[in-house]
Amino acid sequence: MAIRARRYSQARAQAGTNLELAWWVFMRVSGLVLVFLVLGHLYMANILINAGDVDYNYIARRLSNTTWKIYDWVMLSLSLLHGMNGLRYVLDDWVRDARARFWTKIVTYSLAVLVFFVGSMSLLNHDFSKGLSENTRLEHSEGTR
Amino acid sequence: MYRGREGQWAFFLHRLSGIAILLYLLIHVLNISAAMWGPEVSERLFAIEHTPIFRIGLVGVIAAVLYHALNGLRVILMDFTAWGVRLQRELWYGVWLLFALFFVPALIKIVPEILRTMGVI
Amino acid sequence: MAHQHDVIVIGAGGSGLTAALYAAKQGVDVAVISKLYPTRSHTGAAQGGIGAALGNVEEDHWEWHMFDTIKGGDYLTDQDAAEIFAKEVIEAVLELEHMGLPFDRLPSGKIAQRRFGGHTKEYGKAAVHRAAHAADRTGHMILQTLYQQCVKHDLTFYNEFHVTDVIVEDGMAKGVVAYELATGELHTFQAKAIVIASGGYGRAWKVTSNAYTLTGDLQAILYRKGLPLEDMEFYQFHPTGLFPLGILLTEGARGEGGILRNALGERFMERYAPTIKDLAPRDMVARAMYLEVREGRGVGPRKDHVLLDLTHLPAETIHKKLPDISEFAWIYQGVDPTKQPVPVMPTAHYAMGGIPTTLNGEVIADDKNTVIAGLYAAGEVACVSLHGANRLGTNSLGDLVVFGRRAGTAAAKFAKSADFHDLSPDVTGDSRERLERIRNSSGKESVAALRGELQQAMQDYASVFRTEELLAKGVTAVAELHERYENIGVQDKGERYNTELMEALELGYLLEVSEATVHSCLNRKESRGAHAREDYPERDDKNWLKHTLVYKKQGKVGFMYKPVVLGKFEPKARTY
Amino acid sequence: MQVTLKVMRYDPNKAAKPSWVSYQVEAEPMDRVLDLLHKVKYQQDGTLAFRRSCGHGICGSDAMVINGQNRLACKALVKDLTKKAGDTITVEPIRGLPVEKDLVVDMEPFFEAYRAVKPYLINDEPPPDRERLQSPEDRARFDASTKCILCAACTTSCPVFWVNGSYIGPAAIVQAHRFIFDSRDRGARERFQALAASTGVWRCRTAYNCTEACPREIPVTQAIEEVKRAILYDKF
Ligand SMILES: Cc1cc2nc3c(=O)[nH]c(=O)nc-3n(C[C@H](O)[C@H](O)[C@H](O)COP(=O)(O)OP(=O)(O)OC[C@H]3O[C@@H](n4cnc5c(N)ncnc54)[C@H](O)[C@@H]3O)c2cc1C
Numbered sequence A: 001m002a003i004r005a006r007r008y009s010q011a012r013a014q015a016g017t018n019l020e021l022a023w024w025v026f027m028r029v030s031g032l033v034l035v036f037l038v039l040g041h042l043y044m045a046n047i048l049i050n051a052g053d054v055d056y057n058y059i060a061r062r063l064s065n066t067t068w069k070i071y072d073w074v075m076l077s078l079s080l081l082h083g084m085n086g087l088r089y090v091l092d093d094w095v096r097d098a099r100a101r102f103w104t105k106i107v108t109y110s111l112a113v114l115v116f117f118v119g120s121m122s123l124l125n126h127d128f129s130k131g132l133s134e135n136t137r138l139e140h141s142e143g144t145r
Numbered sequence B: 001m002y003r004g005r006e007g008q009w010a011f012f013l014h015r016l017s018g019i020a021i022l023l024y025l026l027i028h029v030l031n032i033s034a035a036m037w038g039p040e041v042s043e044r045l046f047a048i049e050h051t052p053i054f055r056i057g058l059v060g061v062i063a064a065v066l067y068h069a070l071n072g073l074r075v076i077l078m079d080f081t082a083w084g085v086r087l088q089r090e091l092w093y094g095v096w097l098l099f100a101l102f103f104v105p106a107l108i109k110i111v112p113e114i115l116r117t118m119g120v121i
Numbered sequence C: 001m002a003h004q005h006d007v008i009v010i011g012a013g014g015s016g017l018t019a020a021l022y023a024a025k026q027g028v029d030v031a032v033i034s035k036l037y038p039t040r041s042h043t044g045a046a047q048g049g050i051g052a053a054l055g056n057v058e059e060d061h062w063e064w065h066m067f068d069t070i071k072g073g074d075y076l077t078d079q080d081a082a083e084i085f086a087k088e089v090i091e092a093v094l095e096l097e098h099m100g101l102p103f104d105r106l107p108s109g110k111i112a113q114r115r116f117g118g119h120t121k122e123y124g125k126a127a128v129h130r131a132a133h134a135a136d137r138t139g140h141m142i143l144q145t146l147y148q149q150c151v152k153h154d155l156t157f158y159n160e161f162h163v164t165d166v167i168v169e170d171g172m173a174k175g176v177v178a179y180e181l182a183t184g185e186l187h188t189f190q191a192k193a194i195v196i197a198s199g200g201y202g203r204a205w206k207v208t209s210n211a212y213t214l215t216g217d218l219q220a221i222l223y224r225k226g227l228p229l230e231d232m233e234f235y236q237f238h239p240t241g242l243f244p245l246g247i248l249l250t251e252g253a254r255g256e257g258g259i260l261r262n263a264l265g266e267r268f269m270e271r272y273a274p275t276i277k278d279l280a281p282r283d284m285v286a287r288a289m290y291l292e293v294r295e296g297r298g299v300g301p302r303k304d305h306v307l308l309d310l311t312h313l314p315a316e317t318i319h320k321k322l323p324d325i326s327e328f329a330w331i332y333q334g335v336d337p338t339k340q341p342v343p344v345m346p347t348a349h350y351a352m353g354g355i356p357t358t359l360n361g362e363v364i365a366d367d368k369n370t371v372i373a374g375l376y377a378a379g380e381v382a383c384v385s386l387h388g389a390n391r392l393g394t395n396s397l398g399d400l401v402v403f404g405r406r407a408g409t410a411a412a413k414f415a416k417s418a419d420f421h422d423l424s425p426d427v428t429g430d431s432r433e434r435l436e437r438i439r440n441s442s443g444k445e446s447v448a449a450l451r452g453e454l455q456q457a458m459q460d461y462a463s464v465f466r467t468e469e470l471l472a473k474g475v476t477a478v479a480e481l482h483e484r485y486e487n488i489g490v491q492d493k494g495e496r497y498n499t500e501l502m503e504a505l506e507l508g509y510l511l512e513v514s515e516a517t518v519h520s521c522l523n524r525k526e527s528r529g530a531h532a533r534e535d536y537p538e539r540d541d542k543n544w545l546k547h548t549l550v551y552k553k554q555g556k557v558g559f560m561y562k563p564v565v566l567g568k569f570e571p572k573a574r575t576y
Numbered sequence D: 001m002q003v004t005l006k007v008m009r010y011d012p013n014k015a016a017k018p019s020w021v022s023y024q025v026e027a028e029p030m031d032r033v034l035d036l037l038h039k040v041k042y043q044q045d046g047t048l049a050f051r052r053s054c055g056h057g058i059c060g061s062d063a064m065v066i067n068g069q070n071r072l073a074c075k076a077l078v079k080d081l082t083k084k085a086g087d088t089i090t091v092e093p094i095r096g097l098p099v100e101k102d103l104v105v106d107m108e109p110f111f112e113a114y115r116a117v118k119p120y121l122i123n124d125e126p127p128p129d130r131e132r133l134q135s136p137e138d139r140a141r142f143d144a145s146t147k148c149i150l151c152a153a154c155t156t157s158c159p160v161f162w163v164n165g166s167y168i169g170p171a172a173i174v175q176a177h178r179f180i181f182d183s184r185d186r187g188a189r190e191r192f193q194a195l196a197a198s199t200g201v202w203r204c205r206t207a208y209n210c211t212e213a214c215p216r217e218i219p220v221t222q223a224i225e226e227v228k229r230a231i232l233y234d235k236f
């Protein structure tokens, strides 16, 4: 819930939901999960291999595996939600003008939804295995499962 | 500048690192997803990403994630235990200790790789 | 700007807030005017406790409390006031608890009580645990709790409004004029009843436990109108002021077992009050300290103070029960009371005298107890004569709630049956003229320097020991300063938060109350309670068992007298 | 010794912006910053405005930013702020509240937050004839938060409050804590309402400036965290 109230009397009238509490808990729970997912991810992409060697093939191979698809998708959703809610905290703090805050949020949330959509598409809706086995160009218009 | 102490800087850095990671995350996802459009698109983007500048940037992102994750755990401890608050200063130093413990080996692994791509070694 | 409220309370300390709450309970429209934010009032500085015969720790009775109060007051206490007080303060303390005041507790869950100076069992046999307390911040908790209740009941507050005049005409109180600090605007308040609760005037002395803002404003405002002030010669010096600043270290420190020592390490109070020693009433202890210093047994390079020794107490007791005063000693003197004795000397502390009132807080205009309709006073500003010639520790906080409540209730009842009075179109005239004169003044006298001289003069001529010669000098000095005050100059001509203007105004008040004080001191030719005349060392019940009413008419100071209300307890010699 | 007192001065009637003014003052090591301000006001410039009353840290009038940190002017000693003669002590008004003049700020928003948490005992059960009983342990539970003098040093040191004045602030939360953990109080739920709002306790980012700033040494952040947990456990 955005802060509309400039005065506490207004804030009081607005109160009564547990939404902020829910987000607060979510930040902690998702944070805990992300420690493993994100640090694991970084370990795999930077320590186990040379990040400079990551290429299309690496991606395609990884994204052909259902376990990694799930891993990556959970990481994507959690970190986006976690990060965007964090950004909301920051915007609530820093953008004091209600109108400006509203529009900044519309823009950033749209961007996040877009990224989530594209990311999910690539993870769940795209068959990289085909491209891999042929090791050639992909017909990306197909591949729906 | 207000002369706050450890807690204030822990918070500023947590916020800064959080935003930095988010920004990177958005770019990173789009970048990886570009694989959908085939190897050419993908490889073109990777070419940019493999330049030294971007690699150094990535090291920064790793540092940010590491700090944010460790300090996030500190925040969680403070939120759910009584001693977490009492020992917040010590916990913050602990964060830096663990940070160094993880980050230095990572540097030892990654920096030479970057230098090699730059042709320095 | 003009306002209208049924009851106006001036001052938001313990007495003002109590009065306001109880007035509001009667269903009238109440507003509080205060020159400070309510929680900044000096009631918040009170430390030791509030005395009431709850009997939680040991057997205790209100009669004993009544007796102690009267004896402590050296029999100048009005006994009807003492009786009402000792009975009602029990209920008042319980009521504070019900309001949420976080008193310290006994293992049984009851309110904890500690010993305090002059409070005894069985009419003087031994010290008794009577002071209910919340660590050493009892006053703070009282002030906070009362303000909380005011928030709960949504009372109207005019904060940082400086009252400059009370309109009294034809024997009736009609309204109040106040200056708003934020804007520099003068406001008029029409009221059916007015309760004055503006606190004391310790800032007349150089070394004091009182806040910078305790300048006797309302005493002076009434005094300037020719109304009398009662018993102004009785001003209490608290024995344990942190040397040299004068910040108070509660008597509770001695209640917990602290001991006063001179340079030889002697527990000198054994000589002055063999039974209750360090817990003798304040006037006696303060005199004893002065005598020790005078006889060369003072401590320090200039042998000018004595020591309060707490080092034999468990550190735990000091940290738990006396945390604030330990901190004061540490911050302002660099002394850790668990390890070192603390340097102390008496500090100007409490006005027993003030605006004379009846038992219901009605302000009295003369020696025949004629009341001013609709005008009430309570708290340190007032003199119901509960404290007589010397107040016992913890009796002031009790006074605030007992007589604050009586005044508030009486004011509200009066307001219900009264009408608003028309104020003349020029009610603000006097105040405006005075303020403008100061604001536009460009004389060569500095307010701060004059105030410093006044405080030094009062310290030199009207403190613990007094003589004809000293007091005569005091009278001259104050008169001179009065003249020089006409020639002050201020730099700040602005409207917003012109604190320089306020301080100049307050100096004017200080001069008036100092004048009333030194004249009253010179006038009373006996020693009683806090008033110790070396040239008249004995108490003289034949000629002086009476209250002084000092007033000013056409620039001349005059006196009237009022009999002391006696009763059960016959005046006796006062030994402990 | 001589010290330089650098004060942020501002009179909205005279200037558009605050500006620094330096004064040379004679000071003793044991002097309070409040004494220095008085010296400036009485000897150099009578127009300097600041609040003070008790002079020893119990009325809460004179919180200000001294050498970059929130403190009470009457509790900050010269010896702790300077290393040698000639050093500079800086004094600014506390942040996040509108400046009225020099070091005087508008306290109304602060007290509005205070009032929002219902800072009074809520218990509708008829009181007993004597006191309500409370064990010493129950009394100790909220002891620290009863020390608060409402000086606003904590709230105005909080980075979240600076940038967004609508955060209810640590002082109000401490007040809520004082009652939520009082065994005699029954109003916790009512207070949670104000505290659970988006302007409430969840905005605290545990920056600890409040705890460092509190002149009464109240463990403010700890109190805030206890309130957060109280709300959390109440809901789950
Ligand atoms: C350090 C110290 C410790 C003490 N300890 C104890 C103790 O342990 N036990 C005990 O019983 N007593 C104690 N006392 C005494 C007791 O605290 C005071 O006598 C009592 O608090 C006075 O309360 P009050 O309500 O009369 O006035 P205050 O609390 O002084 O309040 C005065 C009010 O009047 C207002 N005011 C004043 N002038 C004006 C004006 N011109 N216009 C508008 N408003 C005005 C002020 O803003 C303030 O709100 C102590 C006193 C001191 C100084």
Ligand code: HEM
Residues within 6 Å of the ligand: A027, A028, A030, A031, A032, A034, A035, A038, A039, A079, A080, A082, A083, A084, A085, A086, A087, A089, A090, B011, B014, B015, B017, B018, B019, B021, B022, B023, B025, B065, B068, B069, B070, B072, B073, B075, B076, D204, D205, D206
């Ligand atoms: C790796 C494990 C992570 C942990 C343990 C973690 C933990 C936390 C916690 C506990 C908070 C709440 C802080 C507070 O309330 O004071 C938080 C805030 C935040 N996090 Fe994370 N986080 C992690 C990963 C991420 C990632 C991947 C992102 C970015 C996408 C991110 C972005 C943010 C942002 C922007 C905030 C808001 C900061 C603020 O309001 O000050 N975090 N994080």
Ligand code: SF4
Residues within 6 Å of the ligand: D147, D148, D149, D150, D151, D152, D153, D154, D155, D170, D171, D174, D213, D214, D215, D216, D217, D218, D220
């Ligand atoms: S919690 Fe401390 S800093 Fe905050 S208002 Fe209360 S006393 Fe002042």
Ligand code: F3S
Residues within 6 Å of the ligand: D157, D158, D159, D160, D161, D169, D170, D203, D204, D205, D206, D207, D208, D209, D210, D211, D221, D224
């Ligand atoms: S400084 Fe602010 S963020 Fe929380 S811990 Fe204190 S309220």
Ligand code: FES
Residues within 6 Å of the ligand: D051, D052, D053, D054, D055, D056, D057, D058, D059, D060, D061, D062, D072, D073, D074, D075
């Ligand atoms: S003047 Fe009272 S707290 Fe500083």
